[in-house]
Amino acid sequence: MFVGAFDIGGTKTIVGILDQAGKIKEKKVFPTQASDCYAHLDYCLVVLQQLLNRAGINKEELSGIGVTLPGVVNSEKGILVLAAYEKWENIPVASYISENFTGIDVYCENDVNACAIGEKLFGLGQQYQHYVWMTVSTGVGGAIVCNSELVKGANGFAGELGHLKVEYEKPEQCHCGQYGCLEVQGSGTALNRIVKERAQDNADFANDLRASGASVDGAGCASLANKGNQVAQDIFHQLGNYLGKGISYCANIVNPQAIIIGGGVAASLEFLVPGMQEAIAECTFEPMKNIDIRMTELGYEAALIGAAALVLRERKGGC
Amino acid sequence: MFVGAFDIGGTKTIVGILDQAGKIKEKKVFPTQASDCYAHLDYCLVVLQQLLNRAGINKEELSGIGVTLPGVVNSEKGILVLAAYEKWENIPVASYISENFTGIDVYCENDVNACAIGEKLFGLGQQYQHYVWMTVSTGVGGAIVCNSELVKGANGFAGELGHLKVEYEKPEQCHCGQYGCLEVQGSGTALNRIVKERAQDNADFANDLRASGASVDGAGCASLANKGNQVAQDIFHQLGNYLGKGISYCANIVNPQAIIIGGGVAASLEFLVPGMQEAIAECTFEPMKNIDIRMTELGYEAALIGAAALVLRERKGGC
Incomplete structure (x- = not known):
């Protein structure tokens, strides 16, 4: 069949x-x-x-x-x-x-x-009973699994991680009308915006992108980060820090064993993880900090x- | 029996x-x-x-x-x-x-x-399948109920609402070692601290406390708020705003129908609600904003x- x-x-x-x-x-x-x-x-x-x-x-x-x-x-x-x-x-x-x-x-x-x-049937969900699945691409989305059961909530909206507030001091306005949402601070769209801003402010970075034939967007930034460029890696660190704040809220509220990351930006997970871990360490109650950060096995x-x-x-x- | x-x-x-x-x-x-x-x-x-x-x-x-x-x-x-x-x-x-x-x-x-x-057996849990129980007393604690089931998480720590980060700009240090936790910004202990600070900074407020025989703490503040004192009500507004930020994180992550509040500070819920609703409106994804805020029926x-x-x-x- x-x-x-x-x-x-x-x-x-x-x-x-x-x-x-x-x-x-x-x-x-x-x-x-x-x-x-x-x-x-x-x-x-x-x-x-x-x-x-x-x-x-x-x-x-x-x-x-x-x-x-x-x-x-x-x-x-x-x-x-x-x-x-x-x-x-x-x-x-x-x-x-x-x-x-x-x-x-x-x-x-x-x-x-x-x-x-x-993921539960064919991927990492076979190892974990409690996990958050987080997609980082154009936007940021999520799904919460507790006791191997999907949490849906009152209206089926549970896991709306994209609208967790993660930036209070200098928040960008999100398309939802609010300010500082994870979707506008830590998504692929945010990555593209930050790369453009950084290329305008930092001539060396703009030159590095140009010299390596990389585009002035998230893909170009990933390409430079892979070559060891510090500014590119710092941009992913910043993005990872926002994502880590969202993860810390999840950790305190539902105490997952793992965060499983998917979506286009997940391809650069190695550069996101340090920023994620920094925010998790800063914002999560001690006994719940031990969270595995894994890339989806579903590809x-x-x-x-x-x-x-x-x-x-x-x-x-x-x- | x-x-x-x-x-x-x-x-x-x-x-x-x-x-x-x-x-x-x-x-x-x-x-x-x-x-x-x-x-x-x-x-x-x-x-x-x-x-x-x-x-x-x-x-x-x-x-x-x-x-x-x-x-x-x-x-x-x-x-x-x-x-x-x-x-x-x-x-x-x-x-x-x-x-x-x-x-x-x-x-x-x-x-x-x-x-x-x-609450599920004898209180408001008979009306709600999806709710967060939040205690506001010396500290802030929580419990998450989804589909009428208690969520416990990987280590039984789910619902640790007291260590959600709700203040980024001028965070107080929490006893857990971190900064800006809900427990240090929005608990009964925080209320006592804020009342003392406000009484030092604001001679009129100190006089109002003294004149009505109210103590320089949360209980005294509640007493003045009940008499219509604006500064006392503003203090509860500030506390409610922090609690509302924690509630907004819960709303985005588990989409509850209601937040049920218990603990000593809950006695002043009417003065907390405006601040809570302000933060919920600011930080919650639109379709999930419609959350009932209720005082526990368990007393x-x-x-x-x-x-x-x-x-x-x-x-x-x-x-």
Whole structure:
């Protein structure tokens, strides 16, 4: 048996077929069509059928479809309650897909929550019962796992780490309207902004970027940091310090064994860790400071594997 | 049937007998003898027997004894792992009491966790599935309830709200060694300190305290606030703002429906709420701001009722 997986993100979607061990057999990446959610789901089903044909797998061999969505999801009812797109509101994703694809079982979840569930089944979650899954990419998101159970909270919003206040003295304004949120101080977007500011203020750093052919953004900064550039490493230290403050709040409140980091910026985790550890040491109650900081074992396709895990955990047991 | 309850606090202990509805039938309050934990437990049993005699209740009518302890408790094994007292370490409280009292079933828990469990059975926890129980007295403590389950975390430390960092610009040093912790900025101890400072800096406020016969501490400040004194109310506003920052971190991380406040300072909750709401509005992600702030329904003896609840929940179902 296999599972279908849709990772529907803010800008791109991945449709895949995975086996029961969470290995990707086939996948296709394409832009998310934000204008019409139903049309986008229709297209995901077309792609799924193409992938099944290519792999020589019958529809009947799929034990379900898992879908990760960029927003608030009522996973019991399979409804996307609210997404980043204006019109994506109260969409009955599970029933729509099921009706249009042989009545198959469909499971939906918020993307970061699905990563935490995927990690439980196929990654570091096999070692940890209490962990926080934190994604650091365009924004900062999170999911909380206590006693191997996903914490969802009153409205399914638990783990909104991006809006923890981590900068009080010179806070930037976040797109949410507030100031000093982790999302505006410690995300990939923040990294790009800081690199640009630093390149303007520091001619040597700007020259170093130019000389090594690195772009004036997070990717360029990562490239320089890898070459030992101190300013680039300091920028990651600052970013890590903000992330560490958010981690310290989590540590004091839910006492996790580990923070598992995913998302694009996680590729530079080695340069983030010193700043993270500095903030954790400064802001966490002594007995809870001993937190493992680990990179996800699910890799770049964490959310796609998470989508498959939504189906597979029904059999294997999971979050 | 009845239950025995020991609320062993940092400075005082309450031994009581409660009925199955959580009502206190008999109780006695006495100082905690920190020098010898076993001698103190022996004395608690002597008091329990006195109370049984007074009430005309046989030992056999007790269905168990619940014990709340001021520290880290391994509740499964009934062990006090670590307390504020140097020698109170790895004490097998449950087995010791059971061996010395007819082999009775004994249940142990950290005091604030027990309050949260008591609230579930006999208070506001009947209305809420997701809540944070926050005690504001000498220190600040907390307990997290998600899906009607107590969150304990990796080492049983979850809910250590007292060491959340809430002041970055002019932080006071906490007894834990760190700076700006909620415990040093927003506790009853902090309240006493702020009142003393304000009375030194502000002659009118000092005069108002003196004129109304109020003491230069939290109690005096509460008394003046009740009479409409603006400086006294501003002090509570400041304290509430710090507590609200801690609440905002909880809201973003575990998305509770309510914060339930207990402890001595909670008596002045009406003066804390405006500052709390200001901080919640400033630091919480929009969809999670709608948090009820409620005073515990368990009253002054919350931890004693919590101790009884440890026994009673085994029958009624609870956290």
